[in-house]
């Protein structure tokens with residue numbers, strides 16, 4: 001099935017992300033694993049899409065392929081209408097650096113850098129100047145202004161994840177890819193981090209793709225894509241916690257009846 005996550009029925013609208021018939025095969029011969037098996041999707045700018053599914057269903061692989069971190073075995077990925085396969089390695093690296101922000105469960109902060117240096121790292125690497133007002137606005141919104149000179153080891157888990165989010169937002173990317181960003185956080189801090197991500201999407205019109213196991217997290221999204229065995233098995237539009245739980249249970253019972 002092709003999952004379409006559009007805000008307006010405007011055929012000419014440029015999609016933030018689109019994928020057509022993606023497959024991703026790891027290994028070969030007897031040890032071959034088909035992590036993606038014909039995924040097609042369209043995501044319009046400014047949308048918040050959650051990707052859910054059982055462990056091993058291909059969620060992280062899909063995120064990595066959509067972000068150009070890994071090449072698909074077959075199929076097409078377009079970011080902002082541009083086919084990733086038609087770009088050189090250098091162009092893809094530039095696209096990831098300038099147009100995509102990443103937030104991972106493990107934060108991926110540089111331990112010997114201060115919060116400030118961690119946040120501005122992508123701009124420093126790109127040789128771009130740090131817009132003082134932009135940095136201030138982001139760190140204020142994320143409640144990090146008093147911690148800018150601290151090291152990550154001096155922060156709580158929630159503060160570390162907010163630092164990682166600030167780092168993803170500072171380049172003003174078109175797309176934010178978040179892989180289990182609340183996996184290490186307690187419920188209250190998760191809710192806080194998700195609200196911040198959600199407001200960034202609303203305020204700056206960014207496109208957010210969130211991989212999560214947590215129906216509570218998915219309920220913040222505009223739309224949930226349900227993945228099983230590397231394929232999209234369903235979607236939940238305007239999800240609520242209950243609707244997501246019900247959809248996951250239905251998915252589980254279909255899978256167990258197949259097995």
Ligand SMILES: Nc1ncnc2c1ncn2[C@@H]1O[C@H](COP(=O)(O)OP(=O)(O)OP(=O)(O)O)[C@@H](O)[C@H]1O
Pocket residue numbers: 026027033034035053054055056057058059060061062
């Ligand atoms: N680099 C790799 N080499 C070989 N197999 C891989 C690799 N990465 C993922 N896989 C396999 O591809 C399948 C999909 O993995 P993926 O990590 O995308 O699933 P997931 O839905 O994100 O799982 P989880 O929820 O447990 O993180 C799994 O069977 C996994 O073992």
